[in-house]
Amino acid sequence: MDDEVHPTEVPDLVRRARDGDASAWEALYRRSYPRLLAYARRRLPGGEEAQDAVSEAMVRAVKGIHRFRSEGAGFDAWLYGILRHVVLDAQGGKRKESSDPVPETVDHAPLPLDRMLHQEEAGALRAAYGRLGPDDQEVLDLRVIAGLPAEDAARVLGRRAGAVRMAQSRALGRLRSLLEEETAGGV
Amino acid sequence: MASEDEDLLRRLEHALRPEEVEPSEAEIAALHRAVAEDATTPAVRRVWPRRALAGVAAAAVLTVIVSGAPMPRPVRAAAHALGLPVDSVKVADAKSAVNELQRALDDGDEERAARASARLRQRLEALGEGDRQRIGRRSDPLLQRAGALRGSQPAPEGPPPGAPAPRGPVPSRPPTTSPSTNRSSTTTSTTARTATTRGTTSSTSR
Numbered sequence: 001m002d003d004e005v006h007p008t009e010v011p012d013l014v015r016r017a018r019d020g021d022a023s024a025w026e027a028l029y030r031r032s033y034p035r036l037l038a039y040a041r042r043r044l045p046g047g048e049e050a051q052d053a054v055s056e057a058m059v060r061a062v063k064g065i066h067r068f069r070s071e072g073a074g075f076d077a078w079l080y081g082i083l084r085h086v087v088l089d090a091q092g093g094k095r096k097e098s099s100d101p102v103p104e105t106v107d108h109a110p111l112p113l114d115r116m117l118h119q120e121e122a123g124a125l126r127a128a129y130g131r132l133g134p135d136d137q138e139v140l141d142l143r144v145i146a147g148l149p150a151e152d153a154a155r156v157l158g159r160r161a162g163a164v165r166m167a168q169s170r171a172l173g174r175l176r177s178l179l180e181e182e183t184a185g186g187v
Numbered sequence: 188m189a190s191e192d193e194d195l196l197r198r199l200e201h202a203l204r205p206e207e208v209e210p211s212e213a214e215i216a217a218l219h220r221a222v223a224e225d226a227t228t229p230a231v232r233r234v235w236p237r238r239a240l241a242g243v244a245a246a247a248v249l250t251v252i253v254s255g256a257p258m259p260r261p262v263r264a265a266a267h268a269l270g271l272p273v274d275s276v277k278v279a280d281a282k283s284a285v286n287e288l289q290r291a292l293d294d295g296d297e298e299r300a301a302r303a304s305a306r307l308r309q310r311l312e313a314l315g316e317g318d319r320q321r322i323g324r325r326s327d328p329l330l331q332r333a334g335a336l337r338g339s340q341p342a343p344e345g346p347p348p349g350a351p352a353p354r355g356p357v358p359s360r361p362p363t364t365s366p367s368t369n370r371s372s373t374t375t376s377t378t379a380r381t382a383t384t385r386g387t388t389s390s391t392s393r
Binding site: 020022025026029030033034035037038051054055058059062063065118121122123125126129140143144145147168169172175176 | 189191192195196198199200201202203205206207208209210211215217218219221222223225
């Protein structure tokens with residue numbers, strides 16, 4: 001899980017993983033898993049296919065760790081680059097978005113009023129986000145779901161950081177318009 | 188990034204926050220298997236191929252440099268790109284043309300000198316300013332000598348160094364100026380002029 005490994009510990013874990021330390025690999029896997037799975041689920045319908053993609057990406061990472069260079073983009077960007085290719089392979093080279101709606105964060109606890117309002121807003125945001133085009137979603141997925149900085153997202157997409165920032169700004173502009181439509185529609 | 192963009196990103200992050208999930212036992216087991224399999228791959232095989240290839244390539248280039256043998260163009264291009272102390276292909280070509288012209292002039296062979304002059308001019312044009320000046324110190328006197336050699340023949344006047352060679356048929360006449368042209372005949376002079384213009388744009392052909 002994200003909180004179990006502090007970001008400053010990642011370089012050391014990567015160094016140990018490079019030396020074949022299975023426990024370091026496991027720690028990296030557990031740390032990245034929720035975001036990797038959420039990213040894969042956005043692109044592959046059905047939970048199993050997304051899980052398989054994440055598992056395959058990790059196996060490829062193990063085999064390719066000797067090609068990873070820590071300078072430049074970080075380990076996460078490298079990992080998402082691998083996962084992106086695995087997902088594209090699973091899609092048969094065609095880009096398509098999951099037909100599933102954007103999943104909600106599951107929470108069965110009773111909701112106070114302010115939390116309920118937040119949940120409503122989150123629902124409207126998810127609905128608006130689901131209506132964005134695939135290019136917009138891909139940029140925002142890397143920034144928001146994967147949590148990558150613009151430079152690392154650019155590395156994953158094979159673009160320049162400035163181009164990614166521009167694309168992100170345009171995507172957010174479109175999202176804002178869609179969100180207004182969603183809220184005006186009484187969501 | 189505009190603050191409204193930052194705000195929307197934060198809200199989006201909250202709305203799309205990933206579920207707190209962990210990999211299954213099967214997934215962890217698959218990872219451990221991959222790590223174990225990778226550990227059985229000898230590290231030497233993973234790391235050495237590129238380094239070994241680069242080392243072998245550098246050794247081969249150095250061997251050629253030390254032996255003084257002519258270096259194939261691809262090897263020279265690769266060595267130059269690697270930063271080894273060899274001339275670029277263009278500089279090497281220009282130097283080769285200078286040597287060729289020198290030999291032709293030493294032999295007093297007007298036809299060869301004319302061909303070599305034309306080739307040398309072409310290769311000088313392909314060089315950057317610095318290389319051209321550096322090689323020009325040696326090539327300019329040779330081109331002048333070649334021009335004088337040609338000028339002593341039926342052509343009305345010899346071109347200045349670096350200028351295009353004379354074009355078109357020229358009536359033959361006896362040698363007049365340079366003593367170095369005494370061995371040339373009018374027949375070879377015409378052939379030489381034709382060869383000299385090879386590689387330059389002929390105004391008559393336009």
